[in-house]
Amino acid sequence: QVQLVQSGAEVKKPGASVKVSCKASGYTFPPYDINWVRQATGQGLEWMGWLNPNNGDTGYAQKFQGRVTMTRITSITTAYMELSSLRSGDTAVYYCARVRADGSFDYWGQGTLVTVSS
Amino acid sequence: SYVLTQPPSVSVAPGKTARITCGGNNIGSKSVHWYQQKPGQAPVLVVYDDSDRPSGIPERFSDSNSGNTATLTISRVEAGDEADYYCQVWDSSSDHVVFGGGTKLTVL
Numbered sequence: 001q002v003q004l005v006q007s008g009a010e011v012k013k014p015g016a017s018v019k020v021s022c023k024a025s026g027y028t029f030p031p032y033d034i035n036w037v038r039q040a041t042g043q044g045l046e047w048m049g050w051l052n053p054n055n056g057d058t059g060y061a062q063k064f065q066g067r068v069t070m071t072r073i074t075s076i077t078t079a080y081m082e083l084s085s086l087r088s089g090d091t092a093v094y095y096c097a098r099v100r101a102d103g104s105f106d107y108w109g110q111g112t113l114v115t116v117s118s
Numbered sequence: 119s120y121v122l123t124q125p126p127s128v129s130v131a132p133g134k135t136a137r138i139t140c141g142g143n144n145i146g147s148k149s150v151h152w153y154q155q156k157p158g159q160a161p162v163l164v165v166y167d168d169s170d171r172p173s174g175i176p177e178r179f180s181d182s183n184s185g186n187t188a189t190l191t192i193s194r195v196e197a198g199d200e201a202d203y204y205c206q207v208w209d210s211s212s213d214h215v216v217f218g219g220g221t222k223l224t225v226l
Contacts, residue, residue: 035215045153045161045204047215059213062119095160103208103215104151104166111160 002026004096004109011115017084020112022096029077030054033099036070036081038092039111046092050099051079086116120209122218129224136192138221140205143186148207150188152181155202155220164203165190192223200225 007021022034036048049060051070058070064083072079079096094112097105123141130136140150153161163172165181178193192199205218 037217044220045155045206045217047217050215061214062212100166102149102151102167103206104149104163105153105161105206106163106166106172108160108162 002098002107004098004107006094006096006109006112009113009115011117012086014087014116014118016086016116017082018086018114019080019082020094020096020114022079022081022109024077024079024098027098029072029074034070034072034079035097035099035105036068037095037097037105039095040089040092043092048081048094053077053079083114086114088116090114091116119212119214120207120216122205122207122216124203124205124218124221126219127222127224129226130192130195131226132195132197134195136195136199136223138190138192138203138205138223140188140190140218141186142188142207142216145186145188145207146184148183148209150181150183151206152179152190153204153206154199155204156200161204195223195225197225199223 003025005023010018030053033050035050038046053072069082096109098107100106149167152165154164155161164175164179181190202220204220
């Protein structure tokens with residue numbers, strides 16, 4: 001069965017970077033894009049960007065341009081999302097999700113809590 | 119940038135029909151997808167590409183989309199349907215995914 005398994009919770013200090021992994025299994029890694037979405041406590045879903053695992057192409061939400069980097073290692077079917085210059089407002093649960101051709105997110109990771117605190 | 123507007127909350131009695139709206143400029147020309155999220159869990163796709171459902175999602179979930187409003191309809195509402203619901207589109211003008219702000223469905 002399709003699974004996306006994310007890395008564990010992280011605690012970071014302001015100004016640091018965090019890298020979250022998303023291990024895909026149960027399907028062929030390309031051609032499905034992987035997207036990243038975050039959710040602060042009690043808030044809605046916020047889209048961060050997409051990654052094409054086939055060629056490594058990416059597209060980022062304007063809000064995160066310059067601070068986010070999405071990469072992958074196809075041999076281990078794992079995608080990564082790195083967010084730099086962390087601030088308290090980045091405290092959230094970060095999700096990866098597989099995207100269908102119609103743009104819907106059909107499978108999601110379990111989420112990774114990133115806490116930014118001094 | 120493209121904006122999707124949802125009501126913060128909707129309440130419905132068990133067995134009745136819940137309707138959750140998602141407003142956006144000419145949203146009827148876009149494919150709209152809907153997600154259910156229960157506390158402490160990842161979102162789950164319940165309706166995609168205008169009224170298709172993933173396997174395991176009951177036929178009670180459907181949607182409509184026309185003009186400036188898409189609507190998720192949940193028939194014969196059950197206590198287990200209580201959750202937050204989000205609409206989502208792809209905005210081709212900005213190459214961005216857009217989510218609505220979410221609607222909390224309360225089953226009375």
